[in-house]
Amino acid sequence: MKNTITTINPYNGAELNKFQRFSVDKIDSILNNAQSTYNEWKTTTIKSRTKLLVKLGDVLNNNLEEYSRLMTEEMGKPIKESRAEIEKCILLCDFYSKNSESFLADEIIETEAQESFISYDPLGVILGVMPWNYPFWQVFRFAVPTLTAGNTALLKHASNVTGCALAIQNCFEQAGYPIGCFQTLLTDHDNIEELIKNKIIKAVSVTGSEKAGISISTTASKVLKKSVLELGGNNACIILDDADLEKHMDTIVKARFQNSGQSCIAAKRFIVTKGIYNEFIKQFKEKVEALNYTDPIKEDAEISVLAREDLAKDLQEQVDASVKKGAKVLLGNKRDNAYFSPTILIEVTSDMKVFTEETFGPVAPIIKADSMDHAIELASNSRFGLGTMLFTKNTEAAKLKIGEIADGAFFINDMVKSDPRLPFGGTKASGYGRELSQEGIHEFVNKKTVYINK
Incomplete structure (x- = not known):
């Protein structure tokens, strides 16, 4: 020592x-x-x-x-x-x-x-x-x-x-x-x-x-x-066919890339139903590409380096292993010392590291779901249980799914976040x-x- x-x-x-x-x-x-x-x-x-x-x-x-x-x-x-x-x-x-x-x-x-x-x-x-x-x-x-x-x-x-x-x-x-x-x-x-x-x-x-x-x-x-x-957390962000992307896209992007993605409650798996899948990817990619990387001390910094270089190396290993299994890089996947560029992966499956493990950095894996029930099933397929977020116009239908999510938090049309007025914590791992x-x-x-x- x-x-x-x-x-x-x-x-x-x-x-x-x-x-x-x-x-x-x-x-x-x-x-x-x-x-x-x-x-x-x-x-x-x-x-x-x-x-x-x-x-x-x-x-x-x-x-x-x-x-x-x-x-x-x-x-x-x-x-x-x-x-x-x-x-x-x-x-x-x-x-x-x-x-x-x-x-x-x-x-x-x-x-x-x-x-x-x-x-x-x-x-x-x-x-x-x-x-x-x-x-x-x-x-x-x-x-x-x-x-x-x-x-x-x-x-x-x-x-x-x-x-x-x-x-x-x-x-x-x-x-x-x-x-x-x-x-x-x-x-x-x-x-x-x-x-x-x-x-x-x-x-x-x-x-x-x-x-x-x-x-x-x-x-x-x-x-x-x-x-x-x-x-740790492996929070799912569910996007249903009727989600209002224009209204919520900034929140969805922030849910993954705030603090350069280094948050236990960040959105780490984007589960998108097939009817809105292509439009979601289009709008999401545009927003992520526009994030301003610069010295974090500057006022216009929106994303910056990870806290240590070893963290960026660990993230690279998770991405590389997922790409070897068939994930496609839509954006990013570039590392320079402690910097890891905002990255979007598509064609992600449930056996890949970016699905099963916590990715502590600016990596967004996107998974296509057939339906709301399928999306809930995918979201629940995790060792972790910190939080889930779901975006839809039909909040009454979403409320019926609260009991199916075993996590410590379930946020509808907002990102999972801590609030002094509300209890914060998780289940499982x-x-x-x-x-x-x-x-x-x-x-x-x-x-x-x-x-x-x-």
Whole structure:
């Protein structure tokens, strides 16, 4: 294991910064700080915690340009999308500042007792293992409800966004959170197992790959600690014959190519019924060809590089393997270091990697379906279960199919997206547990039964 972490701008290969990995002694000190802070933090009122959320939103707003530029430099996100990410974190703070008191209030249950209710008590120190693709949003949607419920949090972020990880800790501290309430750990992934086993850690939240989720949840289960997993996705985007392409095409393109395709909830399989298939391909290709590739720091950037060159190489392998099985390249399939051009594949079948695996980048495989039922069948043919989107004018008929989709989300005439007001999470290989909304703030609490008689 190297003693330092070096962050690299994926667009130009320039070295951004070097960071010293934490020693074992420093990590022990951070763990102890988290525990001692928790002992005080858990006794604070929910009202005082929500007041800090207002200040946290102000810190984000006051530093919006600085944080946005940092994200873009570290992982290549177009600057407009970086700003939108910070703005979404501000909305998250606002949502929980207004709703946490009611979410965490004792829930009265009528029984034979004189008084009985459910008390929502914090668990303790919670570990968050977070990815690089949404460096602020993924962390905030874990940390904000976790801290507001009375827990303290430790962050193991992806190493290529280490600057963001430290900036987030500073953000909480600037807002007035007690030192030790939210701390970043600069350590290697190999140390996560030992962290989870540490008696101070009470639970773990993971956003990442299926492989990482299996490894971390296995460790957590061996020591009887709760885990919440938000893992990969292979979302289907179903286009039915009566879909309004003129109205929805921009949304459909954004569903695949936002964040240069690096999103777990992106549309990764386009399942198009035969009556609209040719017209869809025509309009979709025109829109994708028009996406502007440039330095992500520029205001007109719509798509840019992937976060690392190895990610582009992995994507190339998936495309090449699918082409060998008969997929046809309609557009793109060009790689230059960390850049992978927007790519459209047709004549895709269900045995190809671009159908069965998660493609984390700007690749759009298109599959022809005979009917709505056939499209639903194809969409459901996946190990993953994060979300499905369906475009049609007949929303009533689409609503009848909700129960046939086993995913964590089903969006009609819109792209799958996270919203602070709605629960977010998946099924099958996409993980378990929920983030956001009331369900999210209840993930890391002890739902304690209280029963009182005189």
